[in-house]
Amino acid sequence: MSRRRVVLLGSTGSIGTQALEVVRAHPDRFEVVGLAAGRDAATVADQAREFGVRTVAIGDPAAGHQLAAEHTHLDVLDGPDGVTELARLDADLVLNGITGAVGLAPTLAALETGTPVALANKESLIVGGDLVVAAAEAAGGRETHLVPVDSEHSALAQCLRGGRRSEVGRLVLTASGGPFRGRSAAELADVSVEDALAHPTWEMGPVVTCNSATLMNKGLELIEAHELFDVPWDRLDVVVHPQSVVHSMVEFVDGSTLAQLSPPDMRLPIQLAMAWPQRLPHAFVACDWTRLSQLTFEPVDRSTFRALDLAESAGRRRGTWPAVLNAANEVAVEGFFDGRIGFLDITGVVEATLEAWAGQNPGNPRDLSDVTSADAWARRYASRALTAPRAVSKGEVV
CATH class of the missing domain: 1.10.1740.10 (RNA polymerase sigma factor, region 2, helix turn helix motif)
Known part of the structure; x- marks a missing residue:
């Protein structure tokens, strides 16, 4: 079986470095052919050396110019346009792990060339949902060309395999509740940046971690779920699940529910997205059912964490x-x-x-x-x- 050729955008961030762990675990299944990062040119150079990559992109032009001068054997693209151009590289998959709205243009570029996108950059669907969905449909369909990386959407995609779309009643996303679960607005008035970044279960970049603390991240994920799975807003819901073991659930019209469970480790959904629709025989982590003592669920405190309602309102509009x-x-x-x-x-x-x-x-x-x-x-x-x-x-x- 030939190796899947992967372009990795955001290679120095949390998603990118874990994606490279997946490649190390499966050198016979994946070949990295392009790497892109914001400004950490030194790390990109090290990654390119390890994985034999010739074409890289650096979002910061000055860092890109320096990288090109110091590593003349590399084909260096620089600036935002350079990252977008890298997404057009001949490949089997573009994994977009960029943080922020700057990830939209590379997502569209990959889809316009017909390359499937493993999407960790949720902002692509938040900011340009109509455009991205149209590009995915033109490339062959959103189910084959937009593969979710976020653990919640990966869970939904897996659970949706358990029934026909006409049988789906609700999609239920789980939220850890972040570091401030259970606190009132008055108790949040003076919290520090360090407090907001102290997530109880996940290790993520600072922006995503802060969004988890406000619950904006869950609001953005609701919009993403609406766009990815074409499910009406009145059939989308969120529930707080502090253990972060149940990543999301699909409730069917007969009242039965399928849930996807795994430890809070992003390497599992990243690996699945990179190999989609196959599962690879390597488990970075798995649940220890002899030690997992409880799974609890509770409603979201929307009066304190108002970002969720703001996001849902914007998504409906x-x-x-x-x-x-x-x-x-x-x-x-x-x-x-x-x-x-x-x-x-x-x-x-x-x-x-x-x-x-x-x-x-x-x-x-x-x-x-x-x-x-x-x-x-x-x-x-x-x-x-x-x-x-x-x-x-x-x-x-x-």
């Missing part, structure tokens, strides 16, 4: 609304990291930006430039809103 939601959230999270706003102000900035967007008479995006324009507008507005966010401080609206 479709068009450019999810792009504005995502952009405002990225700006707000950066403001929180920089100490310009408090934790609860993140949601306030997002809410203020969405309310202002309603006055812009937004329409449906016709192409990538429309999405980019909405994203840029939201970033400008959210940056101004950082100075006076509509947020909850010490439990009171200010």
